[in-house]
Amino acid sequence: MDSQAASSDSGGTEAEFLARYDPSLWPSIGVTADVVLLTVRHGRLCVLLVERANHPHQGKWALPGGFVDIEEDLDAAAQRELAEETGVAIEANWLEQLKTYGTPGRDPRMRMVTIAYLAFTNVTQEPVAADDARATRFFAIEDLHLPELGLTDGMDLAFDHATVIADGVERARAKLEYTTLASAFVDEPFTLGDLRRVYESVWDITLHEANFRRKVLGTPGFVEPTGTTAPTDGRPAQLYRRGPAERLHPPILRPPPD
Amino acid sequence: MDSQAASSDSGGTEAEFLARYDPSLWPSIGVTADVVLLTVRHGRLCVLLVERANHPHQGKWALPGGFVDIEEDLDAAAQRELAEETGVAIEANWLEQLKTYGTPGRDPRMRMVTIAYLAFTNVTQEPVAADDARATRFFAIEDLHLPELGLTDGMDLAFDHATVIADGVERARAKLEYTTLASAFVDEPFTLGDLRRVYESVWDITLHEANFRRKVLGTPGFVEPTGTTAPTDGRPAQLYRRGPAERLHPPILRPPPD
DNA sequence: ATAATAGTGTCTCTCAGACAGTATGTG
DNA sequence: CACATACTGTCTGAGAGACACTATTAT
Numbered sequence: 001m002d003s004q005a006a007s008s009d010s011g012g013t014e015a016e017f018l019a020r021y022d023p024s025l026w027p028s029i030g031v032t033a034d035v036v037l038l039t040v041r042h043g044r045l046c047v048l049l050v051e052r053a054n055h056p057h058q059g060k061w062a063l064p065g066g067f068v069d070i071e072e073d074l075d076a077a078a079q080r081e082l083a084e085e086t087g088v089a090i091e092a093n094w095l096e097q098l099k100t101y102g103t104p105g106r107d108p109r110m111r112m113v114t115i116a117y118l119a120f121t122n123v124t125q126e127p128v129a130a131d132d133a134r135a136t137r138f139f140a141i142e143d144l145h146l147p148e149l150g151l152t153d154g155m156d157l158a159f160d161h162a163t164v165i166a167d168g169v170e171r172a173r174a175k176l177e178y179t180t181l182a183s184a185f186v187d188e189p190f191t192l193g194d195l196r197r198v199y200e201s202v203w204d205i206t207l208h209e210a211n212f213r214r215k216v217l218g219t220p221g222f223v224e225p226t227g228t229t230a231p232t233d234g235r236p237a238q239l240y241r242r243g244p245a246e247r248l249h250p251p252i253l254r255p256p257p258d
Numbered sequence: 259m260d261s262q263a264a265s266s267d268s269g270g271t272e273a274e275f276l277a278r279y280d281p282s283l284w285p286s287i288g289v290t291a292d293v294v295l296l297t298v299r300h301g302r303l304c305v306l307l308v309e310r311a312n313h314p315h316q317g318k319w320a321l322p323g324g325f326v327d328i329e330e331d332l333d334a335a336a337q338r339e340l341a342e343e344t345g346v347a348i349e350a351n352w353l354e355q356l357k358t359y360g361t362p363g364r365d366p367r368m369r370m371v372t373i374a375y376l377a378f379t380n381v382t383q384e385p386v387a388a389d390d391a392r393a394t395r396f397f398a399i400e401d402l403h404l405p406e407l408g409l410t411d412g413m414d415l416a417f418d419h420a421t422v423i424a425d426g427v428e429r430a431r432a433k434l435e436y437t438t439l440a441s442a443f444v445d446e447p448f449t450l451g452d453l454r455r456v457y458e459s460v461w462d463i464t465l466h467e468a469n470f471r472r473k474v475l476g477t478p479g480f481v482e483p484t485g486t487t488a489p490t491d492g493r494p495a496q497l498y499r500r501g502p503a504e505r506l507h508p509p510i511l512r513p514p515p516d
Numbered sequence: 517a518t519a520a521t522a523g524t525g526t527c528t529c530t531c532a533g534a535c536a537g538t539a540t541g542t543g
Numbered sequence: 544c545a546c547a548t549a550c551t552g553t554c555t556g557a558g559a560g561a562c563a564c565t566a567t568t569a570t
Contacts, residue, residue, distance in 0.1 A: 012313070018314065018366055021368070023369075026288060026325070028281040028282050029328070030281065055270070055272045067284070068287070068360070070369055071369070072362070073361050074361070100332065102289070103332070104329050113332070113373075115360070191521095191522085192523090193522075208559090208560070208561070209523085210522095210525090213523070213524095214559085233519085233568085233569075234521025235521055235566060236521090236522080236568060250557095250558080251509075253508060256507045450549085450550095469532065469534080472531090472532085473531090489541070489542090490541075490547080495550090496549080
């Protein structure tokens with residue numbers, strides 16, 4: 001019930017109503033922004049976590065994040081908290097909302113609503129712990145043994161962050177199908193082998209090299225050749241940069257989970 | 259900055275920390291849940307709106323929604339507010355989070371964070387205005403002329419609800435491609451013509467009847483025949499009910515927007 | 517030489533688009 | 544009867560899966 005609702009026949013103007021309105025009469029709900037930052041290193045999908053320096057869940061690993069400032073946009077808060085705790089800077093186009101978590105009791109301090117963000121980066125940036133973080137590093141998703149992804153003996157993460165990470169991984173896996181997201185995981189310039197290994201790491205399958213090549217090169221705007229080559233363990237490979245396309249028509253579908 | 263953060267060397271237990279913690283020291287941020295309820299009537303995609311009885315934006319049309327109670331889950335708040343203001347009851351499986359909107363200044367009362375939900379229903383339920391709503395009815399999406407969907411002269415909706423509705427419509431259009439969502443828009447039992455008209459209304463295109471039939475019947479678990487028929491304007495049609503499948507493999511892709 | 521990866525060509529099967537034609541109701 | 548919608552069958556072309564084969568480097 002809205003105890004401060006202006007009844008429709010009170011006759012006051014909106015300006016008068018707003019002048020009387022007292023936000024502090026509402027019970028306090030905490031609003032935080034957390035970031036699920038994913039990357040691929042050594043052929044494994046990884047997430048950036050911080051070791052909590054403070055209560056609650058002191059010493060446990062958690063997603064970077066924290067309180068949204070009263071005059072700060074949600075996206076900005078996510079970027080700021082990520083930078084403050086881990087030193088990692090993310091461009092806004094690689095940062096998207098994942099989901100909002102607000103079940104009562106999920107934080108022992110108070111009723112807390114957390115807007116979780118999903119971010120992607122290449123392997124260049126090295127995190128540096130600061131602020132609320134005692135340490136920070138990347139964890140391979142498979143090493144977390146998230147029960148939400150069908151595994152057991154999950155690591156004891158802070159709050160409901162195991163669920164949040166699992167939701168983020170599932171979103172990333174789905175987005176590879178119908179967007180050019182995969183190219184956000186690699187440094188420019190990159191080879192088609194680099195790009196293919198992103199798909200293989202995130203989906204945890206192997207792809208047919210020749211078919212993948214045909215598909216990627218046949219999608220206008222996915223990648224653009226630079227004309228240069230890079231050495232590999234075999235024949236040197238053509239280098240590419242990201243093209244302007246953001247969506248894949250038609251998509252690259254994962255094999256059904258049978 | 260977390261002014262109440264327990265420094266890592268303070269030595270207190272988590273229980274002691276929580277006993278000292280005072281949530282009321284945080285500035286108040288309002289948390290609301292709004293619902294974008296979509297349906298198809300008379301071959302047009304429609305959204306349920308309410309006319310606001312109270313300030314702010316008194317008299318404007320808005321999405322049903324309101325404040326989340328301090329001990330109430332977010333999903334429950336969305337369902338409750340929808341029922342209170344419009345009398346429409348929605349099963350939880352047809353209710354999913356859309357996005358969270360929290361830009362400072364989007365509500366003149368106070369800093370407001372709104373978790374928007376997306377819901378789908380058939381045409382059976384008739385809304386009844388109550389509570390904070392002076393009136394309630396369905397609007398065809400095309401009649402709103404949302405600038406976010408490429409149209410002009412948009413209706414003057416309350417808050418940023420034009421953006422929220424546009425995001426919801428885009429999500430629904432995308433979900434038709436790779437889920438069995440379309441069957442949530444029709445009453446059981448339904449004909450394949452009914453189901454096809456859902457796709458045609460939401461995507462605002464026409465589909466080839468024979469190919470649509472082949473595709474739907476070729477997807478295991480999408481629909482199940484009841485063995486009965488219903489009269490139409492032509493030959494009577496087989497009736498179907500929803501099958502157990504939730505995802506479509508492979509998807510029914512929209513023609514590219516070229 | 518072998519190993520390893522990059523890259524080309526091609527066969528086949530699935531499936532979507534297009535459309536012809538049949539079935540069965542109503543006015 | 545015409546008309547409308549439901550339903551069946553088939554041709555074709557795009558594209559994915561599979562695989563054979565060639566190219567170019569390192570050791």
